[in-house]
Every structure is written in C-alpha cells, then in structure tokens.
C-alpha cells in the first residue's frame with residue numbers, strides 16, 4: 057500500500073494493523089479466564105473433598121449437570137467484560153440462564169453463587185482488574201448472569217462463553233475447560249481456553265491425577281501446588297497460538313505470564329496418531345469413530361477426555377485428531393466449539409464438519425448446517441483421510 061494512502065486510511069480510522077487489533081480484548085479475556093479458572097479450582101476442590109455438596113450440583117431439563125461454578129463463572133466473566141468495555145458495548149452468548157437460581161426454593165444455591173462470585177472478585181486486583189466496592193448483591197449477580205442473553209448472528213460483535221465446559225468431568229474431579237471467544241461479523245476473531253487440570257507439560261498429567269485422587273481424600277490440593285493447569289489463546293490471522301500457566305495463588309498476574317508458543321503435531325501417519333473423543337457415548341458415537349479409526353489405520357486407543365481440553369490437546373501437539381459425531385437431531389452449540397476451533401487453526405491445524413466445510417458461527421446459538429460431525433486435525437493430510445473415510449462408512453452407520 058502506498059504510504060500516502062496508508063496515512064489517509066489511518067487518519068480516517070480505516071487502517072487496522074492486524075498486530076494491533078483486539079489487543080485489549082485478548083488481554084481482558086485472558087484475565088477473565090484466569091480468574092474463572094481459579095474460581096473453578098476452588099469449587100472443584102470443595103466438591104471433591106466435601107460429601108455434603110448436594111446443593112452444589114443440579115440437573116438441567118436435559119439431565120445434564122450444572123453447578124455453582126457454572127453460574128459463578130458466567131457472572132464473573134460477564135462482570136469483568138462489562139467493567140472493562142462498558143456494559144453497553146458488551147453482548148454475550150452464554151450457556152447458563154437464571155431460571156433455576158431465581159426459584160423460591162433455590163435460595164441456598166443462589167447464596168452459594170453470590171458468595172463464590174464475590175470471593176473471586178475480591179481477588180480481581182491480582183489479575184489487574186479493579187474489584188467491585190462494595191461486593192455485589194444478589195440482584196446484581198442475577199442481573200450480570202442474565203445479561204448474557206445475546207442470540208448471536210451474522211453481524212456485529214459478541215462474546216461466546218461456556219463457563220464450565222465438560223461439567224460432568226468437573227463434578228467427577230476430572231478435566232473441564234472455561235471457554236471464551238469473540239465473534240465479529242460471524243467469524244471467530246479470538247479464543248481463550250482455560251484448562252485448570254491440564255498441566256503445562258502433559259507428562260505431569262498422570263502424576264497429577266494420581267496425586268489428586270489420593271490426596272483429595274485427605275486434604276484438598278491447593279492451586280499453588282504446581283502449574284497444574286494452563287490457558288491457551290489465539291487471535292485470528294496471527295498464525296500463532298499461545299499457552300500460559302494458571303496464575304498461582306498469592307501471585308500477581310504479569311502479562312504475558314511466561315507464555316509459550318504452541319503448535320500442532322507434525323505426525324501425519326495414522327498409525328502413529330492419537331485421536332480424542334468425548335467420554336460419554338451419548339455425546340458422540342464411539343462405535344462409528346472406532347470403525348473410522350480402523351479404516352484409516354489409526355492404531356492407538358482413543359483418548360477419551362471431557363470438554364474442550366480435546367481442542368487444547370490438538371493445538372498443543374499432544375494428540376492429532378478429535379472427532380465428534382453426535383446423535384442425529386442434536387444441535388451443536390457455538391459455545392462448545394468457538395474458542396477451541398480458532399486456537400487449533402492458529403496453531404496450524406484444520407477444523408471442519410464431516411463434509412470438509414468450516415464451522416459456521418454466524419447462524420445464532422447453534423452450528424446450523426453442520427454436516428454430520430466435527431473433525432479437527434493437526435494437519436491437512438490426516439484430515440483429508442478422515443473426511444474420505446466418513447463418506448465411505450456413513451451409509452452403513454446407524455447415525
């Protein structure tokens with residue numbers, strides 16, 4: 057571009073250096089997710105160590121679990137985004153609503169959420185965010201949760217939040233994620249994925265789990281024990297994805313908090329590749345993916361992991377493939393995928409539906425028009441093989 061032309065565009069605000077774009081949004085989103093992860097760790101620790109926690113876990117209409125952490129994270133993220141950008145500029149699509157919380161017989165639950173939210177916000181200064189003074193009241197907490205009522209769509213800017221993804225994993229003391237993405241004119245422009253139980257180095261994973269299971273019966277583990285979790289993030293078009301450790305208790309957040317660049321695995325030989333899928337058969341057909349795996353020559357056992365940690369595993373190069381084939385009629389929600397998709401893509405991977413088309417985040421709350429299932433891969437070669445194999449075996453599947 058001619059210098060003169062560039063100057064003119066800058067003057068009229070038309071020129072945008074891609075490096076400069078979304079800097080504040082990413083910074084705030086990472087801080088919000090770090091806060092959310094710290095909240096979740098505290099709640100998960102008490103859930104696991106405390107036998108009298110029945111008021112902490114509830115069942116939704118579809119029988120899926122929802123906990124104090126899901127509502128509390130939604131409140132905290134909503135509050136931080138509104139505080140940093142002004143509530144009039146913030147529109148959020150998020151998973152939870154306040155129906156259950158607002159019921160007359162849910163006062164204990166609501167109280168627990170308000171307490172958890174305020175406990176987390178009291179720590180906001182550690183993350184470089186001002187805390188509310190005075191602490192938030194019940195009606196304010198309900199309001200910030202219910203403010204996340206955007207319905208998405210093809211135009212404008214909105215955030216997409218899954219406060220706790222893999223709630224089942226969360227209540228079982230296992231993997232879960234906090235997922236926040238920003239969508240502009242139908243395209244995901246940034247994604248942040250907090251994985252509180254996914255250590256910076258995967259070798260620590262089995263150690264952590266063994267430790268967690270043994271020790272949790274005696275004393276709840278504390279977040280300062282070691283870097284047991286990570287936060288991944290990426291900005292569209294940067295061709296870079298980054299990972300930082302969760303903030304340790306009593307430490308101040310210093311941007312970029314020892315971030316490390318991550319990239320996808322270079323393995324493209326199916327025999328050496330690892331594939332991930334949901335833990336629950338009800339969420340994705342294990343028998344269909346087993347057939348696919350066999351037909352393309354995948355030899356390793358599937359890695360069944362709760363939540364969008366599966367997307368993180370591909371982005372970090374810990375696994376090569378993620379497949380999800382939900383039952384016919386199930387509508388995939390945008391908050392279950394937005395953050396993970398952009399992080400894998402910027403880390404060098406490929407994510408499409410089973411027809412090879414990009415996921416469409418511009419049609420509201422659901423991934424409308426999704427062809428059969430989701431295929432995320434570390435590279436194009438492996439991806440192509442899977443897409444071909446889906447076509448070959450779809451007819452004989454019962455999906």
Ligand SMILES: Nc1ncnc2c1ncn2[C@@H]1O[C@H](COP(=O)(O)OS(=O)(=O)O)[C@@H](OP(=O)(O)O)[C@H]1O
Pocket residue numbers: 120151218220221222223224225333334335336337338339340361362363364382383386389392
């Ligand atoms: N029937 C059905 N089919 C497909 N997907 C479903 C289904 N029911 C729920 N969900 C969504 O799946 C999200 C959890 O996905 P996971 O990959 O973590 O599944 S699993 O828990 O490992 O089995 C889960 O996200 P969270 O609710 O945030 O945990 C749901 O949005």
Ligand SMILES: [Mg+2]
Pocket residue numbers: 218220221222391392
């Ligand atoms: Mg989810």
Ligand SMILES: [Mg+2]
Pocket residue numbers: 126151218219220221222223
């Ligand atoms: Mg969720």
Ligand SMILES: [Mg+2]
Pocket residue numbers: 120121122151223
């Ligand atoms: Mg849920």
